[in-house]
Structure formats: structure tokens, C-alpha cells
Amino acid sequence: MRLVLLAIALVFAAPVLADSDMPPAYWANRQLPNPQQEERAQSLMQEIRCLVCQGESIADSDAELAGDMRDLVRRRIAAGEKPASIRSWLIQRYGNWISFRPPTQPIGLPLWLAPLALLVVGGLLAASRLKRRRSQ
Amino acid sequence: MTGWLRFAPILLLVLIVAAMLWRLANPPDTTVHSQMIGKPVPQFALAAAVPGVQGLSSAQLADGKPKLVHFFASWCVPCIGEAPVLDQLKKQGLTIEGIAIRDRPDELAGFLARNGDPFDRIGSDPESKTQLAFGSSGVPETFVVDGRGVIRLQHIGAIEPNEIAAIRAAVEQAR
Amino acid sequence: MIAETGLAALWLAAALSLLQLALGFAPGMLKSGSGPIRAVAVLQGVLTLFAFAMLLLVFATTDLSVSLVAENSHSAKPLLYKIAGTWGNHEGSMLLWVTVLGVSGAALAIFSRRLEERTFVAALGAQGALALGFFIFLLFASNPFARLNPPALEGRGLNPILQDPGLAFHPPTLYFGYVGLSVAFSLAVGALVTGKVDRHLARAMRPWVLGAWIFLTLGITAGSYWAYYDLGWGGWWFWDPVENASLMPWLAATALLHSLNVLAARESLRAWTIMLAMIAFSMSMVGTFLVRSGVLTSVHAFAVDPKRGVFLLILLAFYVGAALLLFALRSGKLSEGPEFELVSREAALVGNNLLLSVILGVVFIGTLYPLFVEALTGAKLSVGAPYFNAVVGPIALALMALITIGPLLNWRRDSGERLKRLIIPALLGLGALVILLIAVPQDGLLAKIGFGFAIALFPASLIPLLGRKLRRTPLTTYAMVLAHFGVATAVAGMSISSLTTSETLIAAKPGEIVSVGPWSIRFGSIRPVAGPNWTALEATLYATRGGVIETLKPQARFYTDPPTATTQSAILTTLTGQLYTVVGQQVGDRWQLRLWWKPMVTLIWLGGALIAFGGALALLGRAWRGWRKGGVR
Numbered sequence A: 001m002r003l004v005l006l007a008i009a010l011v012f013a014a015p016v017l018a019d020s021d022m023p024p025a026y027w028a029n030r031q032l033p034n035p036q037q038e039e040r041a042q043s044l045m046q047e048i049r050c051l052v053c054q055g056e057s058i059a060d061s062d063a064e065l066a067g068d069m070r071d072l073v074r075r076r077i078a079a080g081e082k083p084a085s086i087r088s089w090l091i092q093r094y095g096n097w098i099s100f101r102p103p104t105q106p107i108g109l110p111l112w113l114a115p116l117a118l119l120v121v122g123g124l125l126a127a128s129r130l131k132r133r134r135s136q
Numbered sequence B: 001m002t003g004w005l006r007f008a009p010i011l012l013l014v015l016i017v018a019a020m021l022w023r024l025a026n027p028p029d030t031t032v033h034s035q036m037i038g039k040p041v042p043q044f045a046l047a048a049a050v051p052g053v054q055g056l057s058s059a060q061l062a063d064g065k066p067k068l069v070h071f072f073a074s075w076c077v078p079c080i081g082e083a084p085v086l087d088q089l090k091k092q093g094l095t096i097e098g099i100a101i102r103d104r105p106d107e108l109a110g111f112l113a114r115n116g117d118p119f120d121r122i123g124s125d126p127e128s129k130t131q132l133a134f135g136s137s138g139v140p141e142t143f144v145v146d147g148r149g150v151i152r153l154q155h156i157g158a159i160e161p162n163e164i165a166a167i168r169a170a171v172e173q174a175r
Numbered sequence C: 001m002i003a004e005t006g007l008a009a010l011w012l013a014a015a016l017s018l019l020q021l022a023l024g025f026a027p028g029m030l031k032s033g034s035g036p037i038r039a040v041a042v043l044q045g046v047l048t049l050f051a052f053a054m055l056l057l058v059f060a061t062t063d064l065s066v067s068l069v070a071e072n073s074h075s076a077k078p079l080l081y082k083i084a085g086t087w088g089n090h091e092g093s094m095l096l097w098v099t100v101l102g103v104s105g106a107a108l109a110i111f112s113r114r115l116e117e118r119t120f121v122a123a124l125g126a127q128g129a130l131a132l133g134f135f136i137f138l139l140f141a142s143n144p145f146a147r148l149n150p151p152a153l154e155g156r157g158l159n160p161i162l163q164d165p166g167l168a169f170h171p172p173t174l175y176f177g178y179v180g181l182s183v184a185f186s187l188a189v190g191a192l193v194t195g196k197v198d199r200h201l202a203r204a205m206r207p208w209v210l211g212a213w214i215f216l217t218l219g220i221t222a223g224s225y226w227a228y229y230d231l232g233w234g235g236w237w238f239w240d241p242v243e244n245a246s247l248m249p250w251l252a253a254t255a256l257l258h259s260l261n262v263l264a265a266r267e268s269l270r271a272w273t274i275m276l277a278m279i280a281f282s283m284s285m286v287g288t289f290l291v292r293s294g295v296l297t298s299v300h301a302f303a304v305d306p307k308r309g310v311f312l313l314i315l316l317a318f319y320v321g322a323a324l325l326l327f328a329l330r331s332g333k334l335s336e337g338p339e340f341e342l343v344s345r346e347a348a349l350v351g352n353n354l355l356l357s358v359i360l361g362v363v364f365i366g367t368l369y370p371l372f373v374e375a376l377t378g379a380k381l382s383v384g385a386p387y388f389n390a391v392v393g394p395i396a397l398a399l400m401a402l403i404t405i406g407p408l409l410n411w412r413r414d415s416g417e418r419l420k421r422l423i424i425p426a427l428l429g430l431g432a433l434v435i436l437l438i439a440v441p442q443d444g445l446l447a448k449i450g451f452g453f454a455i456a457l458f459p460a461s462l463i464p465l466l467g468r469k470l471r472r473t474p475l476t477t478y479a480m481v482l483a484h485f486g487v488a489t490a491v492a493g494m495s496i497s498s499l500t501t502s503e504t505l506i507a508a509k510p511g512e513i514v515s516v517g518p519w520s521i522r523f524g525s526i527r528p529v530a531g532p533n534w535t536a537l538e539a540t541l542y543a544t545r546g547g548v549i550e551t552l553k554p555q556a557r558f559y560t561d562p563p564t565a566t567t568q569s570a571i572l573t574t575l576t577g578q579l580y581t582v583v584g585q586q587v588g589d590r591w592q593l594r595l596w597w598k599p600m601v602t603l604i605w606l607g608g609a610l611i612a613f614g615g616a617l618a619l620l621g622r623a624w625r626g627w628r629k630g631g632v633r
Helices: A002-013 A035-047 A064-078 A083-094 A106-135 B004-025 B058-062 B077-091 B105-115 B129-134 B161-173 C002-025 C035-060 C067-072 C079-087 C090-111 C117-141 C165-194 C199-231 C241-266 C270-293 C306-333 C345-377 C385-408 C417-439 C445-460 C475-500 C602-628
Strands: B067-072 B096-101 B119-125 B141-145 B151-156 C502-508 C513-516 C519-530 C534-544 C550-552 C555-559 C564-568 C570-574 C577-587 C590-599
Touching: A035 A064, A035 A083, A035 C385, A064 A083, A064 B129, A083 B129, A106 C345, A106 C385, B004 C270, B004 C306, B004 C345, B067 B077, B067 B129, B067 B161, B077 B096, B077 B105, B077 B161, B096 B129, B105 B119, B119 B129, B141 B161, B151 B161, C002 C035, C002 C090, C002 C117, C035 C067, C035 C079, C035 C090, C035 C117, C067 C090, C079 C090, C079 C165, C090 C117, C090 C165, C090 C270, C117 C165, C117 C306, C165 C199, C165 C241, C165 C270, C165 C306, C199 C241, C199 C270, C199 C602, C241 C270, C241 C345, C270 C306, C270 C345, C345 C385, C385 C417, C385 C445, C385 C475, C417 C445, C445 C475, C475 C590, C475 C602, C502 C513, C513 C590, C519 C577, C519 C590, C534 C577, C534 C590, C550 C570, C550 C577, C555 C577, C564 C577
Parallel strands: B067 B096, B096 B119
Antiparallel strands: B067 B141, B141 B151, C502 C590, C513 C519, C519 C534, C534 C550, C534 C555, C555 C564, C570 C577, C577 C590
């Protein structure tokens, strides 16, 4: 189902991004020679959203623009840039949407605090039932 | 279970249903908008995309005159339909700079021959780097850049004839 | 004619569900007993099943005068996919949904004998109410039997990705799971109406929840494996909104299952159990809504139709709202069960419920957060794997600790004596963690700790069998052991594969040798091949790691109806892991090869299967016990 929809999405994306017949960028489908760098690049690519797909990361997407973005990520990592800096460069251009890792600043704070809040509330609920028991 | 806590799940349900109703009434907009509006144009220096027409650099976008920066490609289907609109804008005195995405000189030359060439300069962006730096996500897209090199507007997709006035107004505002 | 018969059956069934609802809650019901409503429920189920059979027939014969068939099928399709195509679209899958709902109700009417009469009648009435709403939706907004006049000359074809054995089994399996939970929902409603939440309710509810849960576990596991081998990227879970929608009912059902054991054994956790029973099916309905309404962007989403979305939302709001209201009004009347200490099996299961509920809550919040943010502020953000992994991971680890400890505790109060038996498993786990910390220096602390827990859980899950006469141990104990062992297996697979997977991405020429992990792979050749409705470029790869040479043939495939390009991965499964190969685009005279060596990855799905198998043993064990003791207990 998902690839179908992906294919359909790509077809619909055609007016905005049909296929050029240029080959993919050099580092779009090549691994960096340094394994640690490649791993850092891979981790980052898994977290960056493809601009023209339905919810895939640039690591998983076959779209051309995704390939160009992979090339960008690999080049910058190879040049020594930190993944966090590349991510924030992309966020400056496309907004928080492009990162699968939600922000922690005000807008994402409730999200990151939610697990803790749920644990506390749930824990209190559970504990109160235990206590009620013992005091009876 | 204590009093009010028993009704909390219902409150939650109401909130969720409200959010869903909002979403059903406002379908998701899947276009990705650039966040570079109001920011200076990113630094770039692109080689000529076609022999005979100069390449484009960011310095040239801060020469005091507001311009249109148009991302396009010879393989971009809606760009063909948009060509007359760009011609119109050029005739009305606007300066249009082009950035060709993932294109070959010969195919680009053919495209310009067939559809007209309203561009002052055309930079070649073979790996979409400048496109990414602008926060653009496809072709065709048009940016209005003011005289100091600050991005003022992004228009996603082909410019329709009835949008010419709005584009001109935006360029006026950018003076 | 067939289609009309099916439609007529649906209308009749809908009318019967209205009758069922009335009979369930009519004041004078107690006098007539449960006979009439049972008959109505059974008839309704049979008619719905008949309607579904008619739809199957219409698809199997590619009756192009039926609009749905014309839109989604094709006469050249293999028969298996013609039949499976029945549920490969919105209307057909909705009919499947309603069929399982009806058949579950019928089965409840036939097989449930232990439950108190009034509760049982009210439960059947609730089931009728559920069916009625969905019948209305089906008949007025998603008619599968709509005719096309004049008939189409040929169908539009079933999308190629769906032409896979996975399609044949994945949706029905999941639907048996989701919709099977409706019985738990109805029983909970019935019990709230009569106020009788006790061990009899638990014992009546348990087989249904077990059955649905087994299907859900299998469905999710199978879906994960299908995505893994079909998508060509080797991922097995993406935290995609629709995947999350399938996970949430499973989480609720798992918590419910454990809660039911407490209710059955000790009559504690009454309110919690009822709430979980209602939440589980509510999550099923929420999932159905999310997938079909276009509210969330997902590669998985079904037909996107806001009007249908509104309809489903109203149904959902009504059912869940009514159930929650009933709970709010009546749960106060539920008496507390007997006490238990902090160190006791009940407490461990409360902890288990708590953690599962927190995971459920987190997945729910994470999935809907972008929507809330956009509604309130207009800003767009994405919540994906980095969030879910970071948050769910640690909680899941805490859960694993409980799985290790809980089964060893006594009910009500435990001195902690038996916990001494955990010393060896704990040391083993710690040892495994230390080894990993040294051997795998790069990131992945969560995965390493997870592996440590898994190594500890493997022996720990067997401890309940220690010192017992194995032939006299109840099947349900074996079931628990197996299911928990399955959890350890799955977690071990997840950890090891995430820590040690190697990938090689390379543009190679035929004749070249590339390596990935311990494997040496020669790119033999690439040639065109053709299938029934596709053509492909098939690469031949020869892989070896010092011993036998294996052949793999990944393909880049092109379907004609509708025109689509896909990649078919070629996977080699060995005892120590899987070699996963994909062939991609041509670049000049070279071909893009993507190769992975994933150690131990199959443990993930093996674990899922073991968990489901454990559930099946439990179901069998209780049925066996029931037969041996001659029925009512």
C-alpha cells in the first residue's frame, strides 16, 4: 500500500518535480569512505524528511531532490560539520517540519514532557489505590 | 475513581474530536514553504547554465533593484505554460533572474528557444544546492528579492496570468 | 444479481442490528431471557457473512458491472489477488470490518455460557449498537455493491504493491484483531450497565481478548515483515501514523489481557479493566478513522475522503463518548476488590498496565501532536522515529524488568524470596551489556541495554517452570513462559540488528565483487525478465562468506496496470541473520546496488510469532480446562 501511494504521490508531484535526466549527485548513493562519518550521515538522513514524499526520510526516498539532499548531508559531514548544525541549517530553510526529531523549544516542550507527565499521573493513580488498600 | 477524574477522559475525547473536525475542515497543505522570507539571500555563485548567458551570483541580487529569482528547468512541464506569463512580466519592466535546476546546456538552450528567454542571467544548479539554500522544494518557484538582497516573497508553482498584478505589487513593495 | 443479493443481505442485517440493540436494552428483556437476542445476533452475523461472500464472488469473477470491481480489479490478475483485492480498497475493507463485527457478535451469542444473563443481554445489545452505526456508514457512504452502468470493459487494476501474499493475509488478520476487541467493549458496557464486574466477566471476556490479541500480534508482526521485504530499505518499523494506529489497540489489548488475569484471579482492578476494554476498541475505531479520513499524511493511508471522515468521526465520537460517559457515571458503583501489597503480582501487573498505558499515551500524543500544533498555532512540525524511539525505548526497558520479576511474585503479598532466582539471569544480562559496551563502541546505548535485558529475560522467563512437575503444569503457564520468551527474542533481534547491521551502497559493473559485513558478493549479470503483469531487470548476485555460494536475484520491476515501478529485494536467510539485496537505477554502465547484512534480524518476527503462539497456547489451555471440568466453573 505504501509504495503505491508513494508512486501516486510522485506522479502527483510531477508538475512540481518531474524527473530530470541528469544522473544523481555524486554522494547521493555513495557511502562516505570514513565509516564513522557515514554512520553520522546515515543517522541524520534518517531524521530529515523528504520534501516531495509522503512522510519518508531522505535516506529511504528515491526522489531526485532527496538524493541531492543526501549528497549535501554527506559532503558537509565529510567537511567536518556536525549533524546538529546541518539539521538547523535545513530547519532555517524549511521550518521544523523537515526534521522528524521535534524541537524542544517552547513549541515541542509539551511533547517531550508528556511521557514524564503521564508516568507521574499514572503513578499517582496507581499509588493512591495501593495506599487506600493499606489504610483500610 | 475520584470524582472529576472520571470525567477527564470525556474532556480529552472532546478536545480530540474538535481537533479532528478542524483538520477535516482544513485539509493538510502539503506544499513546503520556505522560511527564508525576510532573510538575506544565501551566498552563492552559479556558473552559466547556457553559453551566451551569464551565470548568477548572490552579489548581483543586492544591486539596489528588486528582482525576481525564478527556479525552473527544461524538464519542468508547468514551466512551459508559465513562459508567456514570464514574458509579460519582463515586458512590464521586471528583471527576472533564472536558476536552472539539474539541467544540461543543450536541453536548456532548446527550452529557451521554444519558450522564450525572459531571463537576464541564468545560473546552473545541477545538484539543487542553491535551491535548498533558498528553502525551495520544487520547480517552478519564483522569489521576489529586494534591492538589498533580502527575500520578500515566495511563489510556489507556475505564476498564473491573474497573479501578474500581485507579483508586480510585491516587487513594488520591495523597492 | 449477486451484488443485489449481497446488498439486500446487508440491509436485512442492518435492520436486525437495530432489533438487537432494542432487545438488549429494552426494560422487559429479563423475562424472555437471552434466547431471542441470541437468535437475532446469530442471524445478523450470518447475513453479514453472506453479504461478504457475495462481494468475494463478485471480485473472484471480475464482475465489471460492479463499480468497486471496475475501480480496483483486473481480469488478468491472478485469482489469489482477485480475491484479496476484495479488501484492498476502502468499501471492501469496510465490509470486512462490519462482517467481523457481526460474526463476533454471533459467536458471542453462541459460545458464551458462563456470563450472568442480564450482563450478557446488555453486551449483545451494545454489539448491536456498534453494528448499526457501521451498517449505516456502509450503506449510505461506502456501498460496496454499487453498480456501474454501463459496465466497464476492463478494470483499473490492483496496485502492484498489493499483489503480494502479504496482502492476502495482513488486513484480514488485523481486522479479526481490531474488530474482535469489539466484544470486549460490549461486555464492558454490559457489565457497567448491570454493575457486575467480577471474575465471571473476566473469564467471559478473556478468550475474546486473547483471540483478538493473537490476531493483532500476528497481523502487526506480518505487516512489519511485509514492509521490510517489500519496500526495499530494510526498515521494519517507521512510526508512521498508520502503523501507530495499529499499535495502539495492541498496547491496550496487552494491558487488558494482563488486567483480566488479575480480575479473574483476584477480582481486583475492576475499573481499570473496564476502562482498558473500552479503550482498546476505541483505539481500533480511532485507527479506522485516521486511515480513511485523510487527517494524517501517511504513505499507508487509504482512500482520502473528508465526508467519510466526518461520518466516521461522528460514529467514533458517539460510541466512545457514550462508553466514557457510562463509565464516568457507573464506575463509582464498582466496589473495590481485595487488597494487595506493593510487592505482589497484582502490583507488578498494575505496573505493567501503567507502563503499557504510558506507551499508548505517548504514541497517541506523538501521532496527533503535529495536528494539535498546527490547529493552535499554524506552525508545522514533524514527530517521527527520533521522538518515539527516544521515549518509548526506556519505558519498554522498564516494562522488560517487570516481565522478568512479575511472574515470580505471589498474589496479594510476596516476601521476595523467589526473586533470588533472578540473580543468575541478572548477571548474565549485565555480562551481555558489558560485552556489547566493549565490542560495539559506537552509539546505541538503548539497544545495548535492551539486549542485556533480553539476555536476562531468556532464562528468567523459564523460572516459573523450575521445580514443577512439567507434565502437570497447566498449559497456561507454558503459554506465559512462551510469550515472555518471545518478548526476549524480539527485543534481542531488535537490539542486535540495530547495533550490528552493515550496509554497502555501490554502483557496480557486472563481474565486480563487493563486500558487506562478512559477505563477498559478485555481481554476476543483469538481464530483462517478465512476469504475468510486469517486466523487470533482474540482477544475479553470487554471495559467499567463505563457504557455499548462494544466488540472489533482486529485481527492478515495472508494472503495466497501473504503471508503477517497484524494487523486489532478494533476501538470503541464514541462522545468523539476513543478507538483503536491492538493485536500483542504472548509472552509465553501472548499476546501483544496495546491500545489507543484518545479523539476527529474523529474531524480531520470530519473537512476534512466539508471542502469538503463547497466546494461542493460553487460549487452548483455558478451553482444555473448560472441557475437562465440564463447562461452568
